[in-house]
Amino acid sequence: MVGKSESDGEKPLDLFLKIGLDERTANNTVANNKVTANLTAVIHEELTSSEKTQHMLYGLARGLMGSVDFWAAVTDGCDRTVGNLLYSVATKFPTNALVHRPTLLKYIVSSKIKTPAQLEAAFSFLSATASDDLKIDDFEAACGVGVEVSLEDIERAVDEIFEKTKLLLWSSVGELFGYVRKKQPWADPKIVKQIIDTKLYALLGERTAADNEKPVKKKKEKPAKAEVIVEETAPAKLSEEEINPFSIFPSPEQNFKVHTEIYFSDRPVLRACNSKEILDKHLKVTGGKVFTRFHLNPMGYVCGLWSSKRERWMLLPELGKIKSYPCLLNLVVIYRYDDTNQKLKRRNTLITLKKLLVGWGGNPLSDYFQELYELAVELIRRGHAYVDHQVDTDEKEYREKKMNSPWRDRPIEESLKLFDDMKNGLIEEGKATLRMKQDMQSDNFNMYDLIAYRIKFTPHPHAGDKWCIYPSYDYAHCIVDSLENVTHSLCTLEFETRRASYYWLLDALGLYQPYVWEYSRLNVTNTVMSKRKLNRLVTEKWVNGWDDPSLAGLRRRGVTATSINAFVRGIGITRSDSSMIRLDRLEYHIREELNKTAPRTMVVLNPLKVVITNMDSSVMDLDAKKWPEAPADDASSFYKGVLHWVAEASPGVNPLKVEVRLFDKLFLSENPAELDDWLGDLNPNSKVVITDAYAVPSLKNAAVGDKFQFERLGYFAVDKDSLPGKLVFNRTVTLRDSYSKGGK
Structure with a gap:
């Protein structure tokens, strides 16, 4: 169309x-x-x-x-x-x-x-x-196509109904009409009404005002008030969405509906959907389970508090362990990281990602390079792709003017030969690309004959030097979604305009089409989400590295997956991209979790030595709670005071010396991304290092990742920078929200 x-x-x-x-x-x-x-x-x-x-x-x-x-x-x-x-x-x-x-x-x-x-x-x-x-x-x-209902047919039907319902009065005209419609469903309603009115007139005479009066309804007597029995209010039931976050989506068995309508400038509208044959084949493989995926791009792996693609669905496998989410026991999450970008020079970023995701069963997208290449060849054979030789300047002009490439209509065999030359390294880098033949005159710029393959003579961090052509994101990610039988492909709102190219490609190749749904980013206050800004924070050394303001950074500071899950569940799902979630909401859930799991201990950040000279030489044993809400056998004879202290291990021997890093919000403003001088909004006290804090001797055996509550100070975790005899603790969160009070 x-x-x-x-x-x-x-x-x-x-x-x-x-x-x-x-x-x-x-x-x-x-x-x-x-x-x-x-x-x-x-x-x-x-x-x-x-x-x-x-x-x-x-x-x-x-x-x-x-x-x-x-x-x-x-x-x-x-x-x-x-x-x-x-x-x-x-x-x-x-x-x-x-x-x-x-x-x-x-x-x-x-x-x-x-x-x-x-x-x-x-x-x-x-x-x-x-x-x-x-x-x-x-x-x-x-x-009822081709069914002709004559006047005689309608009269005959009305007569039959009248014969059976002679006792019906004017108030029952609607019922009469319904009976006739059942007998002659394709009759003209106007003619049916005319004949009914004529028959009624012949049978009952002129309709009077009394016929139009509505019967008087008698008021029902109110029953006597029963004795009110006050019962305990039952706990509020979880909503369907809380019990099953996927209830807002069609089930895998219902994935036969039209996903989107793609309008072209030169051909009929494409209504992308799965055929019954394709859907049945997919369901046979998945067993009707929900398959979704966490797709992470190395370039966006760091984001303020966590990854910029840190979807709210990332931790769903953990939710499956929670009794209130039994539906998620049938959920499969595929962890995938995109390593197709050969411009990526930070090999260590890929290595970090691999460590992060392989532990969860994640695979690199490059594992599908062979399948992607074979499907590209098939796309050319079907007339939906061509080898192009436009350079960047030409490409920009042609896109601005919505002009077709001079090589767009070259013969299929010629494109197949050239693509094979590209694969074998016979064409220079930048001299040829494989483009999808979409619609250069479309109103959607994501249909402007997007690039499917580029030549890059760069060894791949995972695949080695086997390939010198690499697929683009627009080409690869939708195909891999299909190959992995993803039922629900979830992404952020900026990808909404890419729906057309996503479904166009899968339709062109005759592949299974996942259900795509876009949602808003998880925007948290006092941080930035832009990859460009995050890159500056790291490369200009405003932060300590890629594992500082990232998901790995949260884990390093002692934040648990359970607390993040609780935070995410509390927020819910939205397509509104303008909402900012306050940082203290996350901190609340972190405190709730650590309050149950982190043992209490004593640490003095800025020690002041106190020597008691007039105390008796006798020894008094004191017991203090190590865990919150301790049972009776852990009862304390230690009463809460206004000071906390750490004693010498023995006379003349100093307590255990540790380093403590006090982390605070990274930016002073809630939304620094809106500021022109956003770097000027960095909190100068976002990290304060205390090198000579004193701790109780029992902490000397603490291991990396162990979490504690330092009495009256906050929750802390042992950092990976710790050395034998020199422990380093990172503050996870304060005991209460102290931002508004200027506290530490």
């Missing part, structure tokens, strides 16, 4: 009036962008070539070739009856059957479907058919 709009010379309001809509309905429609787009598309819709072939074969089989007309839109207007039916199609058509909408419109415009009852029957039939092949005979039978 060729998309139409105001730019095509006709305003939507004029178009809607031409098809017979009354002025009020037309104006209300124009005020609704979604309905306007749908109705405009309906008015301009044409049959695809495959649909034309189907109708031609159907006509030949019936000997009706002369009556098979290839309806070509109603842009010149139509009568009001047809227009009202078209409006119903625009507002009520089942979304899972959009592939069959042109066929239904053909029946409407050719007056083979001409009543609302027939249209509703068509909606029901098509909804059940979904994207499967349409059985024309069954469709026509279900919709």
Whole structure:
């Protein structure tokens, strides 16, 4: 379909009036962008070539070739009856059957479907058919196509009903009408009403005012008040979304609906969806389980507090262990890191990522290089890709002017030969690319013949020197989603415009299509999310490295997966990209978790030596709680005071000396990304190092990662920088939110 709009010379309001809509309905429609787009598309819709072939074969089989007309839109207007039916199609058509909408419109415009009852029957039939092949005979039978109801047929039906219901009065006209409709479903409702009124007049005479009076309803007496028994309020039940976060999505078995409509400048609209055969094959592999994936790009691996692609779904496997989330026991999360970018020079970043994800069963995208190459060859064979020789300057000009590449229409065999030369290293870097043949005149710039493969004579960190051509993100990630049988592909909102290219490619290759859903980033206050800004923080040494302001950094500081999960569950899921989550909400969940798990101990940050000279030489044993909410056998004879102290291990021997790092918020402003001088907003006290703190002797055996509550100071974890005899502790979080109070 060729998309139409105001730019095509006709305003939507004029178009809607031409098809017979009354002025009020037309104006209300124009005020609704979604309905306007749908109705405009309906008015301009044409049959695809495959649909034309189907109708031609159907006509030949019936000997009706002369009556098979290839309806070509109603842009010149139509009568009001047809227009009202078209409006119903625009507002009520089942979304899972959009592939069959042109066929239904053909029946409407050719007056083979001409009543609302027939249209509703068509909606029901098509909804059940979904994207499967349409059985024309069954469709026509279900919709009453070709059924002619004469005046005599209607009269006969009315007479039969009257004979059975002579005692019905005027108040039961609706029931009479319903009985007749059941007997003659395709009869014109206006004619049915006229005949019923005539028969009623003949039977009962003129309708009087008394006939129009409504029966007086007697008020029911209120029952006596029962004795009120106060019961304990039951705990609030979890919502369906809390019990099953995937309840807002279609189940894997329902993934047959149209995912998106892709409009082209030179061909019919593409309604991307899975065929029954493809979906059945997918379900046989997955067993109907939910498969999702955590896709991490090394360039965005650091982000303020955690990864910039740190999706709220990242820790779902942990949720599966929680009794309140039994549905997630049937969830499979695939951890994948994108290592296709050969511009990435920080090999250590990939190594860190690999360590982070391999422990969770993660795999690099480069494991699919062979399959991706073979599918690229198939894409060329199908006429959907070509080898291009535009340099950057040419490419920019052609994109700005929406012009096709001079090499776009080269023969398929020529592109196959050149792509093979690219693979074998026979073409210089930058002299050729493989492009997908999409639509350079599209309104969506993500359909501008995107690059599928580039030449890069750079050894790969994982695959070695086997390849000198590398797939692009736009080409690789949707194919790998399909190869891994992902049911729900979840990504952030900036990828919403990429839906068209995502589904176009999978449709072009005949591959399974996952359900794609975009959501907002997890924006937390007092940090930045931009990869460019994060790169500056690290390269200009404002932070200590890539494991400082990242997910690994949170773990290094002692934050547990359980507390992050609780934080994420408390936030919920949203598509609003403007919300900022306060940092203290995360800290609350961290405290809640560590309060239950971190043993208490004593550390003095700024020690002041106190010598008691007049104390008796006797020894007094004191017991203090090591754990919160300790049982009776852990009862304390140590009462809480206003000072805390650490004693010498023995006379003249200093307590255990440790280093303590006090971490605070990184930026002073809640949203530093909005500031021009965002680096000037860095908190000068975001990290304070105390090198000569004193701790109780029992801490000398603490290991890296161990977590403690330092009495009256906060929660701390042993850092990896610790050495024998020199422990280093990182502050995880204070005992309470002290930001607003300026505390440490």
